[in-house]
Amino acid sequence: MNIDVTELLNNHYFVKALHSIALAVIVYLLAKLAISIATKGGKASSEAHFAIKYSALCFFGISLIFIWLEGIGPVLTALTIVAAALTIVAKELILNFLGSFVIFWRELFAIGDRVQLGDFTGDVIDKGLFYFTLLEVGQKESTGHSTGRLVKVPNAMAVTNPVVNATRGAGYLWNEVRFAITRQSDWEKARATLFKIVDMYYRGESIDLNRVKHIFEKRNIFFRKLTPRAYMSISTGGLCITLRYLCRARMTRESQDFIITNFLLEMKTIGVELADEQP
Incomplete structure (x- = not known):
């Protein structure tokens, strides 16, 4: 069976199909090239990968419409019909697709946040x-x-x-640790010891409060003071000390462990005893 190439090339739909295949190949190769270049950027490559996929898909879809439908009138009509049909049968998919657009353009979060x-x-x-x-x-x-x-x-x-x-602000958040001590304990020494331990933690983790304050202010977040505070209150078991301090967003548990462990080691030397009931 002989195939007439001239007849195929004169076929309107066959030519459009060739254009569609060529477009798909070109868009795919350009996207792969862009992604390979973006991966050399290191940390931001994952975000670039998402942006490239998003842009390539949108460009390919719009280009297909213009290949198969000539003129702006048929294009708008087709888009209206497709949008109405998708709204009925695939509402959730549309919402998720639009959601990806909002996430990307409004920068709600990035990979790693x-x-x-x-x-x-x-x-x-x-x-x-x-x-x-x-x-x-x-x-x-x-x-x-x-x-x-x-x-x-x-x-x-x-x-x-x-x-x-928890990451986009400045990468730091306020954390609180509570201790209930007996009424006979030296609460002033307990507060001073907690401040000393937090200072040790900051030095060990290279946390500079002035630099953190500057990062917050660049994002229009303003705090009068970033130094740790200790608040006193009366509890059922005695006196309650609430220590409030800054730590890295992913290091809350580690910071609590450091503070509690060192406070327990210092208690006997400063005349402090934990109450039987803890908050």
Whole structure:
């Protein structure tokens, strides 16, 4: 069976099909080239990878419409019909797709950020057109450690729910540790010892409060003081000391462990005893 090449080339739909295939190959190769160049950028490569995929898909879809439909009138008509049909049969997919657009252009979070949406908390490890992936962390405030589980979250959740980003502010947050001591304890020495321990922690972790304050102010977040504070209150078991201090967003548990461990070691030398009931 002989195939007439001239006849095929004169076929309107065959030519459009060739154009579509050529377009797909070109867009794919350009996207791969752009991604390979972006990976040399190191830390920002993951974000660039998402942006390139997003842009390539949008460009390919719009170009297909103009290849198969000539003139702006048919294009608008086709888009209206397709939009109406998709709204009826794939509402959630559309919301997730639009959600990816909002996440990217409004910079709600980037890969590597620690975020909380509803009941989900974790580190963002991937972003897609319909879902983003979290490496889940423990739900309790005192943990902050990874559970090892991956959570696929629909992009629409980032539009319909508040997004708590613990990384984008300055990478630091306020944490509190509470101790209940007996009424006979020297609470003034206890406070002074806690301040000394926090200062030791800051030196060990190279935390410069002046630099942190500057980072906060660059993001229009203003605190009068960033130095640690200790608040006193009366509790059932005696006196309660609430230590409030800054720590890195992913280091809350480690900082608490450092402070509590060193305070326990210092208690006997400063005349402080823990109450039987702890907050």
